Amino acid sequence: MFPVEKFRNIPTPFYFYDVDLFRRTAQAALSEAQKYGYVVHYALKANANEKLLRLLSAAGFGADCVSGAEVQRAIDCGFPPQSIAFAGVGKRDDEICLGIDHRIFSFNCESEQELEVINELARAKGTVAQVALRINPNVDAHTHAHITTGLDENKFGVNLWQLTDVAKKVKQMSHLKLVCIHFHIGSQITELSPFAELCGKVNDIQEQLGQAGVTVEHVNVGGGLGVDYERPTENSIPEFAAYFALLNRHIKLRAGQTLHCELGRSIVAQCGSLITRCLYVKELQKKNFVVVDAGMTDLIRPALYGAYHKIENITPQNAEQKVYDVVGPICESSDTFDKDVALPQTLRGDLLAIRTAGAYGEVMASRYNLRPLPRAFFSDEL
Ligand code: LLP
Numbered sequence: 001m002f003p004v005e006k007f008r009n010i011p012t013p014f015y016f017y018d019v020d021l022f023r024r025t026a027q028a029a030l031s032e033a034q035k036y037g038y039v040v041h042y043a044l045k046a047n048a049n050e051k052l053l054r055l056l057s058a059a060g061f062g063a064d065c066v067s068g069a070e071v072q073r074a075i076d077c078g079f080p081p082q083s084i085a086f087a088g089v090g091k092r093d094d095e096i097c098l099g100i101d102h103r104i105f106s107f108n109c110e111s112e113q114e115l116e117v118i119n120e121l122a123r124a125k126g127t128v129a130q131v132a133l134r135i136n137p138n139v140d141a142h143t144h145a146h147i148t149t150g151l152d153e154n155k156f157g158v159n160l161w162q163l164t165d166v167a168k169k170v171k172q173m174s175h176l177k178l179v180c181i182h183f184h185i186g187s188q189i190t191e192l193s194p195f196a197e198l199c200g201k202v203n204d205i206q207e208q209l210g211q212a213g214v215t216v217e218h219v220n221v222g223g224g225l226g227v228d229y230e231r232p233t234e235n236s237i238p239e240f241a242a243y244f245a246l247l248n249r250h251i252k253l254r255a256g257q258t259l260h261c262e263l264g265r266s267i268v269a270q271c272g273s274l275i276t277r278c279l280y281v282k283e284l285q286k287k288n289f290v291v292v293d294a295g296m297t298d299l300i301r302p303a304l305y306g307a308y309h310k311i312e313n314i315t316p317q318n319a320e321q322k323v324y325d326v327v328g329p330i331c332e333s334s335d336t337f338d339k340d341v342a343l344p345q346t347l348r349g350d351l352l353a354i355r356t357a358g359a360y361g362e363v364m365a366s367r368y369n370l371r372p373l374p375r376a377f378f379s380d381e382l
Pocket of ligand 1: 043045046064087184186187188222223224225262263264265266301305359360
């Protein structure tokens with residue numbers, strides 16, 4: 001599946017995106033969502049590559065942004081401002097002003113103080129900003145602790161006990177229009193049951209708010225649909241049909257309400273791989289190491305979360321299998337992509353693909369050790 005011959009002259013490491021798979025994935029997500037009239041905001045934080053963003057905006061996705069720079073990037077890449085949700089627990093004033101000036105769809109607000117600040121900034125500009133209340137529903141997403149966001153102990157959103165109070169206050173703020181309630185329980189959620197639980201909470205919350213005289217036109221259930229890191233080839237397109245059907249089965253929308261979601265990982269993860277070259281093979285008494293030229297600066301997920309990414313030797317050969325630790329060049333033991341990986345005997349110069357790296361890969365790269373940022377190549381441009 002990889003055009004290995006075409007990779008020969010490209011300096012490694014680099015990200016490779018299978019554009020055909022990307023299009024099919026995006027199309028699958030969109031067509032399943034549209035069956036129910038749902039709106040999908042693509043979460044730019046997963047991958048903000050301009051080419052991919054232009055394809056998504058042209059296909060009809062909205063955008064979910066978490067910084068002023070992401071809002072600007074979304075607009076530059078063709079997303080209509082009215083399709084942009086701007087989330088984040090700490091928005092700076094200049095970032096809020098950018099959103100107000102572009103009349104974005106919603107500021108997803110996380111505290112009373114933030115609402116007051118947006119109200120004042122909108123007042124100063126003589127306009128009204130659309131806001132969503134991000135509500136922390138206290139649902140356990142059963143995923144990695146670093147990417148669980150919907151529990152009471154997390155820093156995100158307005159807690160249930162404050163909710164009615166805060167919602168009533170927003171109604172009083174003359175330069176805000178409350179258009180949406182927003183939720184996000186975590187990322188890389190592979191069982192659908194937490195989403196069903198979330199829907200139940202959303203229904204209760206709508207009931208509670210309704211009794212307090214607060215109704216909204218939109219409900220945003222956030223992102224989080226997981227992907228199969230173990231079997232990227234067999235399971236290259238996530239179960240969008242099951243996800244949207246489950247939302248539809250469990251959520252009770254009021255008349256005229258629109259459901260929104262913010263998918264990131266599930267749209268881009270499988271189409272991207274980090275391509276790296278074997279620099280050295282160290283065969284020691286206890287272990288064999290394959291030292292590659294990509295490091296945690298290019299893909300930090302294994303070092304940061306202990307995340308698994310499937311590794312393949314993509315240089316054609318039929319050597320027998322050996323077991324290796326695949327490590328990067330950086331002087332930290334956490335610079336390890338995986339341990340005890342069975343690969344065909346690997347030699348200096350072989351190319352390896354680290355799979356399912358399209359989401360939270362390129363965007364989380366750093367210049368630690370003054371290493372250059374990895375470049376991106378696309379299957380339809382090679
Ligand atoms: N909406 C909100 C409010 C979010 O916080 C996130 C992700 C998303 C949507 C998109 O979630 P997705 O569909 O991609 O799961 N760097 C970590 C993931 C952090 C996710 C943060 N929030 C990783 O590499 O696993």
